[in-house]
Amino acid sequence: MGRFCDICLQKRAALRRPKTLQQVCKDCFYLAFEEEIHQTIVENQIFKPGERVAVGASGGKDSTVLAYVLTLLNKRHGYGLDVFLLSIDEGISGYRDDSLETVKRNEKQYGVPLLVVSYKSLYGWTMDEIVSEIGRKNNCTFCGVFRRQALDRGAVMLGANKLVTGHNADDMAETILLNLLRGDIARLSRCTSIITGEEGALPRCKPFKYTYEKEIVMYAYFKKLDYFSTECIYSPNAYRGFAREFIKDLEALRPRAILDIIKSGESFRISLDVKMPEQGVCERCGYISSQKWCKACVLLDGLNRGLPRLGLNRTRTSKKSSSVNEDGYCGENKDHHVRPGKLRGNVPRSSLDF
Amino acid sequence: MECGGHGCEICTGSSCSCSSTGTRTTSSSWRQSKVCYKCKEAPAQVAANQTEVLCAGCLNTSLFSKFKTAVNTYNLINPSDKVLLAFSGGPSSRVALDYIFEIWEKAKQDSLHCSEGSSRAFSFGVAYVDESLIIPVHLSNPNKHCEELKSIVMEGSRRPDEFVIISIEDVYTDAELDTTGECCSIHSNKLQRLQSLFKLVQDPTGKEDLLEHLRMQALQQFARKHGYTRLVLGLSASRIAVKVISETAKGCGFSLPAGMQYYDGRWSVPVVLPLRDCIAKELVLLCHYRKLKWVFIPNMSTLTLPQKSITSLSSSFVSTLQEDNPSRERTIMRTAAKLQAFSFNHATAIDGHSSHKKSASVPISAVIDEKEEIKDELLCLLCCAPLSPQESVSIVTAFQITESKRQQNGSLISDTKPSTHFLEKCCQSCQYQFFPVEERTGEILSILPQTMKNSEFLSEKVKQMWMRSQINDCLLINSDSDDETVT
Numbered sequence A: 001m002g003r004f005c006d007i008c009l010q011k012r013a014a015l016r017r018p019k020t021l022q023q024v025c026k027d028c029f030y031l032a033f034e035e036e037i038h039q040t041i042v043e044n045q046i047f048k049p050g051e052r053v054a055v056g057a058s059g060g061k062d063s064t065v066l067a068y069v070l071t072l073l074n075k076r077h078g079y080g081l082d083v084f085l086l087s088i089d090e091g092i093s094g095y096r097d098d099s100l101e102t103v104k105r106n107e108k109q110y111g112v113p114l115l116v117v118s119y120k121s122l123y124g125w126t127m128d129e130i131v132s133e134i135g136r137k138n139n140c141t142f143c144g145v146f147r148r149q150a151l152d153r154g155a156v157m158l159g160a161n162k163l164v165t166g167h168n169a170d171d172m173a174e175t176i177l178l179n180l181l182r183g184d185i186a187r188l189s190r191c192t193s194i195i196t197g198e199e200g201a202l203p204r205c206k207p208f209k210y211t212y213e214k215e216i217v218m219y220a221y222f223k224k225l226d227y228f229s230t231e232c233i234y235s236p237n238a239y240r241g242f243a244r245e246f247i248k249d250l251e252a253l254r255p256r257a258i259l260d261i262i263k264s265g266e267s268f269r270i271s272l273d274v275k276m277p278e279q280g281v282c283e284r285c286g287y288i289s290s291q292k293w294c295k296a297c298v299l300l301d302g303l304n305r306g307l308p309r310l311g312l313n314r315t316r317t318s319k320k321s322s323s324v325n326e327d328g329y330c331g332e333n334k335d336h337h338v339r340p341g342k343l344r345g346n347v348p349r350s351s352l353d354f
Numbered sequence B: 001m002e003c004g005g006h007g008c009e010i011c012t013g014s015s016c017s018c019s020s021t022g023t024r025t026t027s028s029s030w031r032q033s034k035v036c037y038k039c040k041e042a043p044a045q046v047a048a049n050q051t052e053v054l055c056a057g058c059l060n061t062s063l064f065s066k067f068k069t070a071v072n073t074y075n076l077i078n079p080s081d082k083v084l085l086a087f088s089g090g091p092s093s094r095v096a097l098d099y100i101f102e103i104w105e106k107a108k109q110d111s112l113h114c115s116e117g118s119s120r121a122f123s124f125g126v127a128y129v130d131e132s133l134i135i136p137v138h139l140s141n142p143n144k145h146c147e148e149l150k151s152i153v154m155e156g157s158r159r160p161d162e163f164v165i166i167s168i169e170d171v172y173t174d175a176e177l178d179t180t181g182e183c184c185s186i187h188s189n190k191l192q193r194l195q196s197l198f199k200l201v202q203d204p205t206g207k208e209d210l211l212e213h214l215r216m217q218a219l220q221q222f223a224r225k226h227g228y229t230r231l232v233l234g235l236s237a238s239r240i241a242v243k244v245i246s247e248t249a250k251g252c253g254f255s256l257p258a259g260m261q262y263y264d265g266r267w268s269v270p271v272v273l274p275l276r277d278c279i280a281k282e283l284v285l286l287c288h289y290r291k292l293k294w295v296f297i298p299n300m301s302t303l304t305l306p307q308k309s310i311t312s313l314s315s316s317f318v319s320t321l322q323e324d325n326p327s328r329e330r331t332i333m334r335t336a337a338k339l340q341a342f343s344f345n346h347a348t349a350i351d352g353h354s355s356h357k358k359s360a361s362v363p364i365s366a367v368i369d370e371k372e373e374i375k376d377e378l379l380c381l382l383c384c385a386p387l388s389p390q391e392s393v394s395i396v397t398a399f400q401i402t403e404s405k406r407q408q409n410g411s412l413i414s415d416t417k418p419s420t421h422f423l424e425k426c427c428q429s430c431q432y433q434f435f436p437v438e439e440r441t442g443e444i445l446s447i448l449p450q451t452m453k454n455s456e457f458l459s460e461k462v463k464q465m466w467m468r469s470q471i472n473d474c475l476l477i478n479s480d481s482d483d484e485t486v487t
Helices: A026-043 A061-077 A096-110 A119-123 A127-134 A139-158 A169-181 A213-222 A242-253 A257-267 A295-304 A332-336 B004-010 B013-033 B056-073 B091-113 B142-153 B183-200 B204-225 B237-249 B256-260 B280-289 B310-324 B328-337 B352-356 B363-368 B389-408 B418-424 B428-434 B441-447 B456-470 B477-486
Strands: A052-056 A082-089 A114-118 A162-164 B046-048 B052-054 B082-086 B123-130 B162-167 B230-232
Touching: A026 A061, A026 A213, A052 A061, A052 A139, A061 A082, A061 A096, A061 A213, A082 A096, A082 A119, A082 A139, A096 A114, A114 A119, A114 A139, A119 A139, A119 A295, A127 A139, A139 A162, A139 A295, A169 A213, A169 A242, A169 A257, A169 B237, A169 B328, A242 A257, A242 B310, A257 B237, B052 B056, B056 B091, B056 B280, B082 B091, B082 B204, B091 B123, B091 B142, B091 B280, B123 B142, B123 B204, B142 B162, B162 B204, B183 B204, B183 B441, B204 B230, B204 B310, B204 B428, B237 B256, B237 B280, B237 B310, B237 B328, B256 B328, B310 B328, B389 B418, B389 B456, B418 B441
Parallel strands: A052 A082, A052 A162, A082 A114, B082 B123, B082 B230, B123 B162
Antiparallel strands: B046 B052
16 A cells, blocks of 8 residues: 545545545544444434443354453443343354353453353253254254344343344345345335344344454454354355355446445335234243244244244245344354255245344 | 346356256156146147146146236227337247237237227237347347247247337437438437447446336337337336335335336337246247247347346356246236336226326325325336335435525526436436446536436426325325316
């Protein structure tokens, strides 16, 4: 470089922002990045003073940066929040234990309490055990469904008012595309909300809705934040999905395309003739569901009865909505459950309908 | 939008080879093991609707049935209509040509039987838009292509009332040009303007979109001048799936449903899509089995590299998905079909003049649905996409500010630039793609065809919306309905 920062015109430019293509120095990048997230939080009234907020923390870049920035903004702008870290231990040897070590270090570095909830304690099964039962092909379905509910349960244990995940703009755009591809009109109508489940006991919030993934990586890199970046061993190719590739190509061609997809998703108006699933609660565990039993209970029942494929295969008579876990966990781990396998003909049905 | 040009993309070199190879493979394997899913007699030759294997005859029956169902259910073609088919030479519009011939001949026979009555068959014309002068010279052979097209359309005893070749540069009307001279100078002037326009638009996606808009304007001008009442496009489900993805990526989610309904009454000559439910691959196979001749004519879209524009990126993306799961295109199309359509997407019960109104007010509906508010949609000046509520509000607000200034300063002329007035009435996607740099806006505006710059109608609508917003708190719902009824 030989250029000066486009914003302060004083320091030497260190990077070019993927979002705006401006050449900026580090300090201006930090301020712009943090200020944009602050604006998103304020404009959408995500938090109220005194609320207890659980941050879904996987150790990956998104949740690490989210925990850091949220703690920072909480102090700087006086949100008055009680912030906690919430991690889910899926029980994957050689992978999750390492990422949890990262979150524990984050707990000390940021001074934020951490709660770890495991599949074993909630469901009696670890992912290692589940994979040995059904093989590698469909295990992401179990993991995604269980993790989503585990986050809710963990947040309830913490007495949290809000659950925050690190879904970024790239994730949002990808979710919109996937719901278009798979014909999920119910999810298409709400997957762009920055707060979902607002009427419920535990709303989920995505402060990074308009934040680009590349900028999150840059921020973590320049701030030298400690995060874990290995991919899940049970879905090694999950990261390279068709939709993800398409979005990256779009971003290279026209950076604002990611925000444009989100804007389109927000603009979609579902026809009034279309029937939408009705919300209810699971008979068995009481969590939200549009079916008699929630998906987690169906899958768990299958496992316990030695019929692990129960609830996996589609049936012609079934009219349940499909499962794209756009509200699930953040970071690399979310890659398990929204990836090429989901685009294949053998798409499992799900009664999860948040 | 004309589909054929884009539809050809599916059949370009390698895709054609894939189709042929696929056909051969599937033919041999299915012929041994299966019979047709429908008639149970002939050997299966093609997989349709993902799971049904059909013979050539049943494939044609299936597709023709979809065509007829669309035409009859949505009143796309009526006996009193004069129908213009936009023909590109590609397989989709080729099938549309064949099917319109079939229903046309049947309509003529029916009208012969009832010669005493008032019923008569619709009129039918075919138009091809020649864009060869915009693409590099060495890649196009316009004379040869026109001859081929003519031999296809005017084949034997089966021929439409009219077949015409429209040059894309005729989107400029003769009255627009300052030159008062011979015809050749007018023509070269149009050509120069068009080429300058495409040089000024830098964005590759913008170039493709601009060409699409110009093509529609040229077709509309011709259809309007010659009294046509319907413009048929051979847009297939595959092409619509690509449009859904690319429009979403351009931030046009609000207006996306407008251009993919069976009926589109925004235009002075309504646009209809009878092949909307048919997959491009099936249409290609149908052409193959029925020996329907079609021509691949290169155009801007087929010449764009996959990584260069959002449209071509979306096209290759959908192709990849289609290989992975054959029903993906139909799923995308069906998902988008569940989005709310606009008022102009419903053919009016009263034919004639009311169907030509851009606002498409429906008096009968107004009486029936008193509670439902009927809105006149504001349309982008360039692409005729419905403007989103946010964009509409900003236009009305801008008008309000202008009105306030006028009242304060009497009859003083506003100091705002005319280009700013124009930009306000475009959608955000067009603003970004065509006018990214402020300095060049005036230059581009001066070269645009007049039909795309006519904002008087839109200004009137904005004024009405502003006046209504002022008295909105005094209005009752019934009063509103009465107003609409009177209109």
